[in-house]
Amino acid sequence: MAVADLESISHTIPSRTTSFESIPEVVGTIEGRCDGAAPLTPSGKKKHMVKMLTLILLPIIVLTTLAIADFITTVRHSMDATETYRNVRLSQQIGSLVHSLQRERDMTALYISSLLGENGPERKTFLINTYPTTDEVLQSIDDWPVEGTTAHQKFHNKDAFINYLFKYRLTLENHNITIYDVIHFYTDTIQIFINWLSQSVRRSGGQGIWETLVAFQFVIVGMEQIGIERTLGAVFFTKGGFDQRDYLWYMKKRQVGESCIGTSKIYSPLVTSILDEKLSWVVYDFQTAISKMRKEVAQNNINRLPSWQEGTWWFENMTMYIDTLNEIQSAMAVIILSRLDAAVETDRADLAMSIGILVVVISIGIVIVKSVEILTASCQGYTLKLAEQTHSLNQERKRTDTLLNQLLPKSVVKSLKCNQNAMPEAFSMATILFSDIVEFTRICSGSTPIQVVDMLNTVYTVFDRFIGKYDVYKVETIGDAYMIVSGVPKRNGNKHGREIALIALDLLQSVKSVVIPHKRGVAMTVRIGIHSGPVVAGIVGSKMPRYCLFGDTVNMASRMESNGLPNRIQVSEATHKILSNVGGFSMTKRGGILIKGCGLVKTYWLHGKQQDEESQGGKSSQGELNLPGQCVDDNNV
Known part of the structure; x- marks a missing residue:
């Protein structure tokens, strides 16, 4: 069956129906009648509208587009600066919370390790004294970083986390709890907040201070690694040595912690300058004591005797170091926030100017559009008529398709439409x-x-x-x-x-x-x-x-x-x-x-x-x- 057979099929349909082959001819005939101003076809309408609007609206459209693009850029920049400011401010609060949880973790680990010794009641007192500090920092947080998350139901909001932490504190009297359980509990909890800090830095957009933000993040991560080192070191001195697993764990945390602090110095000279300034105020050279005790831990002499006194010295010296790092990250947060304040003020001025330009351009555009509205009114009537005709044509085309698909297989109909012989x-x-x-x-x-x-x-x-x-x-x-x-x-x-x-x-x-x-x-x-x-x-x-x-x-x-x-x-x-x-x-x-x-x-x-x-x-x-x-x-x- 050739293409001529398909044409004969279309002849059996009422004359109101337009076949596929006749559509180009009909459109071409109408276009031939539209050399004048009346846009009876899409081609004629486009020519008519282009003649009227190109010279009038093109400059206005370009100006409006530029104004809108500038406005959107300014708004996004302002929103990014505001969001970065919020993230850094909250990061400062979370950093304080992480510092408090680190101290509570270390005191809890020391308490668990002393339950069977004579220092148990004394360590219990020290531990209980750390709880109010952590609770106070928790209550001071304005926002909650993981609000609404479903991944950690116990961290769904601030109240849920406070309740979760309180219940855990009550279980410490259980003699089945080990030091490692304590370390993992607090470390996993702290890691959730550190993960949020990393996400907030990635979302902040930089605002020209991304190096400082990265250094800020490395300081907080380094504090956490050094905090775990502090806990494990205290366990080393109080137990009199490490097994192989704990030794490798300690060395990993030590290396990662120092690497993070060193990397933060590379990204931002603020870390080095603030650290030197803080150390210049300290009379006691705790860094020398830390280096000496680190060497003892690294040697891991299995014949050494347990010493609560050495464990306490280690803990106090490392606490001074971590407190110094905490002061550094707080000082960096203040500097970052001050820079962001200046950026926000600049963005507000730019935003006001962008709004003014956009209003002027839109006003001019409205005046011009109103002036050509009368000229385009006649074209709209023709366009509506053409739309109705097009709709009717499409309906008839669908009916023709339906009829052909009922008479013949779709693959055969498709071949005939493509001028291919259906052999x-x-x-x-x-x-x-x-x-x-x-x-x-x-x-x-x-x-x-x-x-x-x-x-x-x-x-x-x-x-x-x-x-x-x-x-x-x-x-x-x-x-x-x-x-x-x-x-x-x-x-x-x-x-x-x-x-x-x-x-x-x-x-x-x-x-x-x-x-x-x-x-x-x-x-x-x-x-x-x-x-x-x-x-x-x-x-x-x-x-x-x-x-x-x-x-x-x-x-x-x-x-x-x-x-x-x-x-x-x-x-x-x-x-x-x-x-x-x-x-x-x-x-x-x-x-x-x-x-x-x-x-x-x-x-x-x-x-x-x-x-x-x-x-x-x-x-x-x-x-x-x-x-x-x-x-x-x-x-x-």
Whole structure:
């Protein structure tokens, strides 16, 4: 079937419908009439509008765009500065909280390690004295960094965390708690806040001080690592040594902590200057004492004796160091906030100027637009008319598509639209299903023509509901005959047999619920026949063309139906072999039946799907099946 056949189809549609091939001609004719000012087509409308608005609105549009872009940039910069200010201010508070939690962690670890010694009550007093400081810092936090998070329900808000920390403090009397439990509890808690600090630095946008912000973050992370070093070092001196795991843990924290402090000095000279300034005020050289005791820990002499006094010296010296770092991060936060204050003030001035420019540009634009509104009023009328015509054309186009897709397969229609010839096509393997209504002639003899049409429409409407469920194509309905195929026009490998078998079972099941409208007491029964084999498909005719199937496979499928029994599905030996290879179907041998022109033919009854779904695995094959011939002799049955 050539493209001319598709054109003949469009001629059968009412004249109000526009075919696909005629659309360019119609549009071209209208454009030929629009050389004047009336924009009857999209092309004419564009020319008319461009002539009027280009010279008038283009400069205004450019100025407005620039003004808006400048305004948006200024607003974003101001919002970034404000957000950075908020994050740094909150980071300062969180830094104080981390410092307090570090001290509470260390005192708790010392207390746990002294429960069995004579210093237990004294350590308990020191520990309890750290709680008010931590609680006071918690209450002073204006915002909560992880508000609303679902990842840490115990940190959902400030009150939840305070309650969580309070309950943990009450469990310290439990003798099953070890130093490592304490360290991990507080370290994991602190890490959540440090993670938020890292996220806030990434979200801040820099504002020209990103190096200082990174250094600020490294100081806080370094404080946490050195804080863990302080705790582990105190354990070393009080226990008299480390095992291998604790030693590696200590050395890792020491190296990471010092590396973070060193990196912060590289990113911001403020760290070095503030640290030198703080150390110049200190009379006692605690750094020398720390270096000496670090060497003892690094040597990890397993023969040394436990010493609470050395543990206390270590703790006090490291506390002085960590307090100095805490003062450094607080001083850096003050410097960062002062710089951000200046940036915010500058952004506010820029924002006011941007708003003024934007207002002026918009005002000028409004005046110009109002002046050309009268000129564009006539074009709007033409545009509305054109929109209505376009809408009607699209509706007619959809109706044409729907009609063509109902007459022919979508793949064939697509080829015809692309000016490709729809030549007949041979399919090496497909499965065809025929069904008809049992005693249809007797039912019709007692029915009026309208009742017969109503009955057939009821049956086929039920059948058609299953077409979209499977990979099948409805070929035609002639009287009470219903014909569908799988594997045509879209090849689907060896799936065609299974698809037809499944829809056949559904059709047989669904017909049981069909009631003949004018004969309520008469049960509806059908015969179904299935056969697989090669077919040729092509379009026949140019007036109301039909997509037809040809070949012995069609005849054999029809005879499988006509020689079947009511409410039974008869399949040929070829289809039986396909379904057996696929698996999952229950079939029994009927035996040999006499088929005109073929002699005795082996047939089978298809009963349904097997209950064991696992049987549907491993038997299928992607290659072509070696099926038996269309007919067999008596000796082969």
